Amino acid sequence: MQPESTVPTTRSRRPRFRLGGLGPLIGLAALVALATILNPSFLTIGNIFNVLTRTSFIGIIAVGGTFVIIAGGIDLSVGSMAALLAGSMILFMNALAPTFGSGWLTIFFGVVFVVALGGVFGLGHGLAITKGRIEPFIVTLGTLGIFRSVLTYLSEGGAITLKLDLSDVYSHIYYGSLLRIPIPIWIFLAMAGLGGLLLNRTAFGRHVQAIGSNEQVARFAALRVDREKILTYVIQGVCVAVATILYVPRLGSASPSTGLLWELEAIAAVIIGGTALKGGFGSVSGTVVGAILLSTIGNVLNLTSIISVYLNAAVQGVVIILVAFLQRGRRTQ
């Protein structure tokens, strides 16, 4: 038997795997500590639930985005898609209400409809990208415009509003609680849990990582690369639909400004969470932390008066760049 020798290293570049999981969590902890010192009311149950509930939209979308990005793709359309899905869902339920009543049955159909529509949008992206061999950036840049424009057309520039009696019933989904925890938080956690399981403990998740890490190697390993890539976009579409299901009961309407710039926040959450933008490595738990970190910034600015709330996006931007800088790690020896 040969003695176990040390790893002969031919290149000094080492993938920055280590910081990925802990970095954002440390950042979040630091932010929470700072916020609590500045304003003790930050660390109240009420405020924490408030932050998490608001995080759920971006968080759920970002869970889907984690798959797309790890597989080496990108979906820029999610904000517009959320707007169009919200508008379509409202129109669909309004149309069903006379037949099925303004109750849970109509809402159920609405939910099924919007999930299916989100899946179809994702399927369209996936097919255009794989079979059509168009860059994901281009495809989803195109649909970013298309989705929002169609919504604007449907709403004639104004708002599409859910019928009041339906809205009263449906609003429980957003404002209601289960075991004293708001329902959106439950759904967010469930989606994150499912996403984590799918990514880390299934063959599909492993394939996604393998494809993002090196698509050519994955092809030569006989993986169904196109199918798996399409699936990531379908998952993204379904995640946007689930976020929409939570969003619609919040305001009961959709307008051309619905979901504006959500794509940037969702992608930022994924990247802050340690997922490599070029694919191959990432985690759902990181994304969850990233999403919470982003919305906590806004909350902290609201609760304190040191920096104006108007600078929210600026502070988020600084954090994104800072995290990216820290995660750069030892990549350049």
Added chain:
Amino acid sequence: MISVRFEGIGKDFGAGPVLDDVTFDVEAGEIHALVGENGAGKSTLMKILGGYLPATAGRVLLNGEPAHFVDQREGEADGVVLIHQELNLVEDLSVADNIFLGRELRRGPFLDERAMRREAVTLLQRVGLAIEPTTRVRELIVAQKQLLEIAKALSRQARLLIMDEPTASLTPSEVERLFELIRDLNARGVTVLYISHKLDEVVALAHRVTVLRDGKYVTTVAAAETTRAQLANLMVGREIAAMFPEKRLQDAGDVVWRVEGVGVPGWAEDIGFELRRGEILGFAGLVGAGRTELFEGILGLRPRIGGHFELEGRPLRLRHPADAVGAGIVYLSEDRKGKGLHTTLRLAPNLTLMALRRYTQPLLRPERERQALVNALRDYNIRAGSLDAIAGTLSGGNQQKLALAKVLHTEPRILILDEPTRGVDVGAKQEIYRLIQKLASQGMAIIVLSSELVELIGIAHRIVVMRGGHLTGRLEGDALNEPEIIAYATGVKGSHAA
């Protein structure tokens, strides 16, 4: 002329020393070869010399003066040029752009394209490359890229040229051409440091040879006074018995796989062959003969025209690579880093990637994957620092054994190996030959594509030769010899009536 002295060089990346107290001299104006198994530290030592890496201990003396290159730019300013194993060319730029990359000729604030093109033409002539300086590098074949790298080195006024495995993907005639060029440069006063696995080449080309083993200096010998076998023993540190295991006489088994009428646009036309149980079938041919492309086409990895396949007498459909794996046919690419292994992933996901179904019920079982890895490291004698190592940190030989373990993990019936020992050290080569022979004797049908004729003759029972996309010869028995194969590969013998 430059002389080099390595003095007590040590290097540690944090996982134990990669180089340990290496001391030897390279005399001015000689061709000095550096040999050693993969992981012996050759490339690391050369990177330290070229200024790509700092040493942890010791110093490098150039003409007796300590050299402190902060980066390769400083090294090149002193005439020290390193040509990497993985060529360092920008594929989308032109030949001339590449030659002058980083030190473009300018006229005022603008590029002086005309001057660069003119100078490029002269340089290309010196290395014997008949291409336009405006050709995009992407359009060149590997041998041309190799020569282009040398032209690039010449443009940097190289006085010490370091070449890391330059012949890894060249055909014998291309190698001969390269050697002529190296000898010519050497005659003009360029000191050459030449790293290679191919001991024949080293003995033929170099004046002196230094052997490294496990990061330590072993010895330096005059090439004229040594033999390939002696070098191999020095590298491995033990007697190597015959390089190739004995070919077991086998009764011709049943035909396992019948392939007919395969065409791959631009690469192969109307190819057919039969593969028998327990047989090792060699595919010979020059680079560009279409061997790799033929099999990529058969397996659905690139577009194919026609093709009728029978597996054990039953028709077989091969449209997607997964069809082949499902039927028990696996292919290991010649391009280990680009197509064979996920070099940024850990070992276990690489090993189990093609057989994940065995580890899902329905969720993945990481502890079973880990156990499989432990077994594979033992069975295939893969040396890794830890079970959690990233695949890319293994040495070339160990990466190749891992890649083999990966395709074999699907428990195939038919194994197709493309250049299975490329960039692999002598010890690992021998292990791979033994493995191939063992698998065949257990009844697996194996196809080996290789540019190394010695290797094909050493292990194959039968050899088919391809030339220009056609099957030109089928050799067995006494016909398995180099002149015969070369005759068919170069078109001296064999015609291809379509």
